[in-house]
Amino acid sequence: MITAGSKEELIQDKKSRRKELYGLLGRLPDRNRPIFVKLISREETDEMTIEKLLFDINGEELVPAYFTKPKNTIGKVPVILFNHSHFGQYEVGKDEFVKGRNEMQKPPYALALARAGYAGLCLDMWGFGERHGKAEADIFKEMLWKGQVMFGMMVYDNLRALDYLTTRDDVNTKRIGTIGMSMGSTMSWWLAALDDRIKVCIDLCCLTDYQELIAEKGLALHGIYYYVPDLLNHFTTSQINGLISPRPHFGLAGKLDPLTPLKGLEKIDRNLKEIYKHDGASDAWQLKLYNVGHLETAEMRKDIMDFFKQWL
Structure with missing residues (x-):
């Protein structure tokens, strides 16, 4: 049961729980280290501008990214931090954002968001896209030896990407x-749980209850990146996602x-x-189930864009 408390107590409790959650992500680089960014290219299409960027975010390896926004926009625009998926297709990475993928609807999210008036940013996560080369298992094992957590390093990069977005004069902070699908879905709810600068969170096809995943013998269905040491001694999936409340989710x-057992959902x-009821925001949390497997349908895409329109 949720215990009663003042608004100030609730805010402080969430702040301390975020600190606890972040502390499970291993040895991370300095959260305040300087960020350096290089503009590699800028492309204009009929509907949007695409910037290719190269970040020095973590001090270990450079991070390529795409930043997109509607063409001929004036002033500050809302922005979506897009998190790409996995699917064992390590060469794709951030290209999913601008080029799309078979498991997702058309147009790609960069264009869909631009048409709706949003800017977007997507990084290549560790082991994906232009950072592809070293095997995921090798990255995970080497980091483990160093006291690092692969998912923690992924989260760190995306939190720093959020820091970068707040420095742009064309972004409404x-x-x-x-938003993200699959691995990107998990990243979305972790980021929103950890950082309340994210005002709206949408996760697609990877809201997984850990205990039900164990009960259904589904651990092998998720990549090794997914597993954060000692997590279950501190948090359930619901408790992590509860840190997003009262923001729309x-x-x-x-x-x-099978990646998201129904009992767990x-x-x-x-x-x-x-x-959300306790936090006075009952209408800000929604879960919708569809008669499909691990993919995005046209109905899902419409519901996603409608949710952004309503809340952001």
């Missing part, structure tokens, strides 16, 4: 959202998706409904 999942939904 009060209107920042995040939309989860979309397939009833036939039902458990998360019950828990988050209680948390």
Whole structure:
């Protein structure tokens, strides 16, 4: 049960729990180290501007990224931090954002967001896209030896990307959202849980209850990056996602998706409904299930864009 408390106590509790969650992510670079960014190229299409950027974010390896925005925009625009998926296709990475992929709808999200008036940013995560080369398992094992956590380093890069977005004079820092599918879905709810500068969170096809995943013997279905040491001694999936409340959060999942056991989705939904009700924002949490597996449908895409329009 959720205990009663003042608004100040609730805010402080979430702040301390965010600190605890961040502390599970291993030895991370200095959160305040300088960020250096180089503009590699700028392309104008009929509908948007695409900047290719190269970040020095973490001090270990450079991070390529795409920043997009609607063409001929004036002033500050809302922005979506887009998190690419996995699918074992390590060469894709951030290209998913601008070129799309077979498991997702057309047009690619960069163009869909630009048409709706949003800018977007997507990084190559560790081991993907232009950072592809070293095997995921090798990255995970080497980091483990160093006291690092692969998912923690991924989260760190994206939090620093959020820091970068707040420095741009064409971004409305009060209107920042995040979205992703599969691995990107998990990244979205972790980022929103850790940083309340994200005002709207949408996760697509990877809101997974850890205990139900174990019960259904589904651990092998997720990549090794996914596993954060000692996490289950501190947090459930619902407790992590509860840190997003009262900010708007939309989860979309397939009833036939083995990566997100149905019993787990039902458990998360019950828990988050209680948390959001307690925080006075019952309408800001939504979970919608679709009769599909691990993919994005046209209905999902419409629901996603409608949610952004409503809340961001």
